[in-house]
Amino acid sequence: MKCLTVAGLFAVLLAGPAPAEPAPESFATVHTEPSTPTVLITGSNRGIGFEFVRQFAARGWRIIATTRRPDRADDLIELAKSNPDIVIERLDVTDHAGIDELAARYADRPIDILLLNAALGPAPATAMAQLETLDFELAQRHFAVNAIGPMKVSQAFYANVKASDRKQIIAMSSDSGSFVAGSQAPILFHYKASKAALNMYLHTLAFAAQKRDVTVVMLHPGLVGTNPRLAKFPGALKTEDSVRQLMTVIDGLTSEDNGRFIRYTGETMPW
Numbered sequence: 001m002k003c004l005t006v007a008g009l010f011a012v013l014l015a016g017p018a019p020a021e022p023a024p025e026s027f028a029t030v031h032t033e034p035s036t037p038t039v040l041i042t043g044s045n046r047g048i049g050f051e052f053v054r055q056f057a058a059r060g061w062r063i064i065a066t067t068r069r070p071d072r073a074d075d076l077i078e079l080a081k082s083n084p085d086i087v088i089e090r091l092d093v094t095d096h097a098g099i100d101e102l103a104a105r106y107a108d109r110p111i112d113i114l115l116l117n118a119a120l121g122p123a124p125a126t127a128m129a130q131l132e133t134l135d136f137e138l139a140q141r142h143f144a145v146n147a148i149g150p151m152k153v154s155q156a157f158y159a160n161v162k163a164s165d166r167k168q169i170i171a172m173s174s175d176s177g178s179f180v181a182g183s184q185a186p187i188l189f190h191y192k193a194s195k196a197a198l199n200m201y202l203h204t205l206a207f208a209a210q211k212r213d214v215t216v217v218m219l220h221p222g223l224v225g226t227n228p229r230l231a232k233f234p235g236a237l238k239t240e241d242s243v244r245q246l247m248t249v250i251d252g253l254t255s256e257d258n259g260r261f262i263r264y265t266g267e268t269m270p271w
């Protein structure tokens with residue numbers, strides 16, 4: 001992609017928080033291999049996020065598995081019991097002070113992949129809402145979690161990504177955020193708009209990132225049966241199958257992919 005930006009425009013955007021405390025000791029002490037890569041995953045307690053934890057763990061990565069409620073993350077806690085490379089941290093992507101606090105604690109930790117997975121999905125009760133019944137408080141929550149949250153996490157952990165070997169920021173987007181590939185029906189107003197906003201935020205970040213050797217991509221995981229309702233859709237993918245294919249896409253990423261929106265099968269998604 002071409003760089004069209006004025007350097008100063010991104011200075012504020014890319015400024016990371018100052019270090020406050022050293023990174024947690026438990027994490028720093030478990031490793032012998034300094035080159036072991038690290039991934040930070042948001043929304044890692046269930047669904048696609050949890051499956052990413054499982055598959056990165058199987059590869060021997062260090063994982064900063066974040067969730068907004070660590071005390072209720074039973075599957076994650078169970079998995080971490082047998083894997084000291086998984087550290088569970090509290091992170092609500094709408095809590096900007098909390099994000100900065102966590103970033104300050106990890107200030108000296110390179111993060112190879114920042115995996116922006118957390119999202120507020122379209123709830124069945126509101127998904128079909130029409131013009132007359134749109135709930136704009138809900139709209140604000142969708143934008144806060146699905147678009148502004150990932151952008152804030154990118155800002156806070158940008159320096160960690162830049163300091164790593166892989167230098168990748170990867171967002172779980174959706175075909176719902178595409179003007180072309182998404183549903184053409186008047187449904188899912190807030191979810192679709194928030195994913196389109198996510199795409200534009202990260203596509204814009206990609207212009208700045210390429211100058212700093214960081215690669216930013218957005219992925220569409222397919223229709224994935226992460227809950228019983230989604231699993232009933234014809235053709236719904238099993239979560240492990242979607243993530244396995246996403247891992248293959250991630251394995252193949254190069255700096256040439258900066259700014260791309262990519263389907264789980266590897267094809268470029270239309271905006």
Ligand SMILES: NC(=O)c1ccc[n+]([C@@H]2O[C@H](COP(=O)([O-])OP(=O)(O)OC[C@H]3O[C@@H](n4cnc5c(N)ncnc54)[C@H](OP(=O)(O)O)[C@@H]3O)[C@@H](O)[C@H]2O)c1
Pocket residue numbers: 042043044045046047048049067068069091092093094116117118119120121145172173174175220221222223224225226227230
């Ligand atoms: N499943 C699909 O068919 C599909 C299709 C296209 C795109 N995607 C995208 O893929 C990603 C994962 O999908 P999924 O089906 O696994 O979603 P999911 O099962 O609904 O899980 C969403 C995750 O995000 C977390 N989350 C929600 N609000 C948060 C907040 N404020 N701060 C931090 N975490 C928060 C949830 O935590 P709690 O448990 O605390 O709520 C949960 O861990 C999402 O970005 C989604 O939009 C999914």
